[in-house]
Amino acid sequence: MSDPSTALPSDPRRVTSAGERPRVVIVGGGPGGYEAALTAARHGAETVLLEERGIGGAAVITDVVPSKSLIATADVLDQVAGSQELGIRDADTGAAPTAHTLNVDLSAVNRRVLGLAAAQSADIRTSLVEAGVQVVDARGRLDGPDRVQALGPDGEEIGRFEADVILLAVGARPRELDSAPCDGERILNWTQLYALDQLPEHLIVVGSGVTGAEFASAYRALGSEVTLVSSRQKVLPGTDADAADVLEHAFTRRGVTVRSRSRAATARREGDGVAVTLTTGEEISGSHVLMALGGIPWTADLGLWTAGVRERESGHIETDRVSRTSVRGIYAAGDCTGVYPLASVAAMQGRIAMHHALGDAVSPLIAAQVSSAIFTSPEIAVVGVSEQDVRSGAASGEVLVLGLDTNPRAKMQGITEGFVKLIVRPGSHTVIGAVVVAPRASELILPYTLAVAHRLTAEQVAGTFTVYPSLTGSLAEVARQRVLDDAT
Numbered sequence: 242m243s244d245p246s247t248a249l250p251s252d253p254r255r256v257t258s259a260g261e262r263p264r265v266v267i268v269g270g271g272p273g274g275y276e277a278a279l280t281a282a283r284h285g286a287e288t289v290l291l292e293e294r295g296i297g298g299a300a301v302i303t304d305v306v307p308s309k310s311l312i313a314t315a316d317v318l319d320q321v322a323g324s325q326e327l328g329i330r331d332a333d334t335g336a337a338p339t340a341h342t343l344n345v346d347l348s349a350v351n352r353r354v355l356g357l358a359a360a361q362s363a364d365i366r367t368s369l370v371e372a373g374v375q376v377v378d379a380r381g382r383l384d385g386p387d388r389v390q391a392l393g394p395d396g397e398e399i400g401r402f403e404a405d406v407i408l409l410a411v412g413a414r415p416r417e418l419d420s421a422p423c424d425g426e427r428i429l430n431w432t433q434l435y436a437l438d439q440l441p442e443h444l445i446v447v448g449s450g451v452t453g454a455e456f457a458s459a460y461r462a463l464g465s466e467v468t469l470v471s472s473r474q475k476v477l478p479g480t481d482a483d484a485a486d487v488l489e490h491a492f493t494r495r496g497v498t499v500r501s502r503s504r505a506a507t508a509r510r511e512g513d514g515v516a517v518t519l520t521t522g523e524e525i526s527g528s529h530v531l532m533a534l535g536g537i538p539w540t541a542d543l544g545l546w547t548a549g550v551r552e553r554e555s556g557h558i559e560t561d562r563v564s565r566t567s568v569r570g571i572y573a574a575g576d577c578t579g580v581y582p583l584a585s586v587a588a589m590q591g592r593i594a595m596h597h598a599l600g601d602a603v604s605p606l607i608a609a610q611v612s613s614a615i616f617t618s619p620e621i622a623v624v625g626v627s628e629q630d631v632r633s634g635a636a637s638g639e640v641l642v643l644g645l646d647t648n649p650r651a652k653m654q655g656i657t658e659g660f661v662k663l664i665v666r667p668g669s670h671t672v673i674g675a676v677v678v679a680p681r682a683s684e685l686i687l688p689y690t691l692a693v694a695h696r697l698t699a700e701q702v703a704g705t706f707t708v709y710p711s712l713t714g715s716l717a718e719v720a721r722q723r724v725l726d727d728a729t
Contacts, residue, residue, distance in 0.1 A: 262287045263599065266389045266402045268381030268543070269410035271298020272584040273574030275365050277408050277591030282372040284599040289402050290374055291381035291391055297362040299412050299576075300584040303432035306361050310354040311435075312455060312616045315462035316680075318343055319495075319618050322462070326655045345463045348438040355435055383407070383544035386568050390544070406570055406598040409550075409558060410591060411543060413536030413576035421447075421508035421532060427515045428508050429531050431456065441465045443527035445517050447505045449476040451615050453533035454488065458617040461497050468498040468525055470505050470517065477615065481628060481676045483642070484621045487658050488678075491618065500525070508532070538577040555579060562605035564594035572598060580606070583613055609673070612690040614683035619659050622686035625674030625693040626664050638664045638673055641699075643719035645679055650710040656680060661715045663689070663699065663723075670699040670723055679712055688716055699723035 265281040267274045270292030281288045295302045321329070322343060330336065369376055379391040379399055389407060391400035415430035417423050425433040431452055442465065446457045449471030461467045469476065469492070476492070476499060477485045492499055500519075507518045508530045517525045538556045545552055551559045551567040557579030564572040572594035575587035589606060596603040612624035630636040645651040645659040656679065664674035675689035692702055703720035707713045 263405040264289070264403065265406045265408070265595070265598070266381070266404035267291070267408045267410060268383075268389060269298060269408075269412060269575070269577075270296045270365075270376075271300050271410055271412050271575055271587060273410035273412075273587035273591035274298065274408065275369060275591075276588040277410065277572075277574060277595045278369055278374045279372050280592045280595040281406075281599065282369075282374050284595065284601075286406075286595075286599060288372075288374045289377060289389075289404075290369060291377045291379050291389065291402075293378065293380040293392075293394075295362050296366040296369065296376065297358070298410075299414075299432070300587070301361050301365065302358055303435075305584050306358045307354045307435055308431065308452075308455065308459075309616055310357050311350065312459045314345075314350050314353075315459035316618060318345065318464075319462040323655065343464070345440055347440045347463070350463075351435045351437065381411075382542065383409075383548045383550070383571075386548040386571065404570075406595075407572070408564075408591065408594050409540075409543065409566070409571065409573040409577060410575045410587065411539040411577045413538045413582070415532070416534045416537050417532055418505070418508070418534070420506060421517075421530070423532060424510070427510050427529050429529060431531065431533060434531065437529075441527075441529040443468070443514075443529075445470065445508075445515065445525055445527040445530040446533055447508070447517065447530060448533035448535070449473060449478070449499075450533065450535065451477070452535075453531070455616050456531055456533060457492070457497055458488075458495075461492075461495050462618060466496075466498075466527075468500060468527065470500045470503050470519070470525070472502065472504045474501055477621070480615065480621060481623060481662070481678075483628075483660065483662065484623075484676055484678045487619065487660070488617055488621065491658055495618075536576060536582065538579065540577055553579065560590075562607075563597045563603055564590045564606075565597070570598070581608075581611060581613070583611070585613075586611060607694075610690065610694045612686050614686065616683065619656075619679055620677075620682035622677045622682035623675070624686055624690045625672075627674060628662065628664065628676075630674070631664060636673065637667060639667055639723070640664050641719050641722045643715055643722070645712070645715060648710075648712060648715045650712050650714070651679075653710065654680075656712075661685075661719045663702075663719050665699045665723060671696050672699060672702060672720075677716075681712075685712060685716065688713065 264287045267290045278290045382390045384390045389402045393399045423430045444465045446453045447470045457469045475485045504520045506520045514528045515530045558573040560578045574590035614622040626636045631638040641663045659679035662676040672692040677685045699720040
């Protein structure tokens with residue numbers, strides 16, 4: 242990607258006459274698309290948004306909102322099942338609660354999950370309409386560099402829109418194996434899990450990235466036997482190694498079977514269950530299998546060639562840090578760009594694109610300031626430079642670590658796993674990276690994200706008041722290690 246300055250000129254295709262509103266056409270209604278539409282409308286642009294699968298896109302309809310809602314239910318069960326240390330007992334038997342003594346009505350859980358997704362989608366649509374955005378329930382496809390076709394369910398053209406600015410935000414779909422086609426009943430991708438009305442007796446999860454790890458964690462907490470098939474030595478390849486170790490320990494403690502250095506070759510229906518064959522020839526039998534193998538961008542039939550928009554070999558659209566494609570006036574945002582598969586990044590890309598296209602000074606996307614979280618139990622959240630970057634020599638830094646076992650609030654809540662890690666520049670002690678492994682780490686990472694974005698020092702973090710007792714106390718306490726080292 243190129244590296245534009247922080248105050249770039251706008252990039253409209255043509256200059257509109259005095260009083261004429263520019264027309265922005267957005268293809269895709271996920272976070273990148275709807276945030277761009279709201280931004281464009283606030284700038285006074287005539288804005289059209291085309292979406293065929295539901296406003297909110299995969300993030301709201303089939304991915305982030307439903308999965309995190311399911312995980313929220315699993316998290317409650319996980320907390321209750323681990324509450325014996327807090328003195329909680331079953332009122333009838335006097336026994337400590339465990340995952341085996343709790344029942345889950347998966348049908349009711351999934352109805353709630355899908356209901357929340359539908360409600361969020363409806364709320365976003367209302368916001369768009371109230372902002373003056375024309376919402377078109379159709380698939381959008383480029384028809385040259387300044388025109389978008391609206392296509393109906395059978396691929397027929399139902400309309401055309403001329404555009405001064407186009408944003409492509411079509412997202413991605415689950416990747417599947419030809420040798421393991423998903424049927425929505427026993428062999429599932431992550432969009433199909435919410436059709437289940439009974440808890441899988443034994444769920445085999447193929448893929449140990451973020452999606453695989455999250456669902457393995459959630460379904461084990463819900464009560465399923467879970468086997469996680471990982472092609473790598475550790476789960477969550479590319480994530481902080483210490484965080485992955487904590488999660489693997491949690492998996493072992495909770496009874497998740499992790500098959501490391503194993504790769505699935507095929508999956509097939511077998512009676513009332515499934516059989517997953519590994520490349521070694523070994524078979525694993527279960528009731529269901531989840532294929533969690535990443536995503537493929539929805540760009541194959543987007544008409545990119547008609548406008549000359551360049552894409553990478555993977556099918557992702559090439560963009561720079563202000564979301565520009567190779568064609569003047571055409572932008573792209575979200576999973577179809579392959580920048581980061583995060584709803585927050587898609588939304589930021591969409592906003593940046595519209596600010597740039599419609600004449601605002603804009604700060605380009607800065608990868609080092611992007612925070613992300615993995616919603617396992619415990620959660621893992623990261624921002625900025627990693628310890629691996631430091632070890633490899635890609636970045637210069639000092640690594641400070643503090644376990645949560647010394648935190649008073651953690652002791653009160655029965656939290657036995659987790660840590661905070663702070664990475665600072667030598668000499669200046671500027672915060673350049675962080676890792677938090679803890680319950681609600683997705684919330685706890687914000688102070689460190691602010692520190693990275695605003696170049697705060699370890700001394701400034703250490704000198705900030707925190708509530709006592711609180712998990713946030715450890716965020717400041719780990720920074721004091723740097724201060725105390727200097728003092729001695």
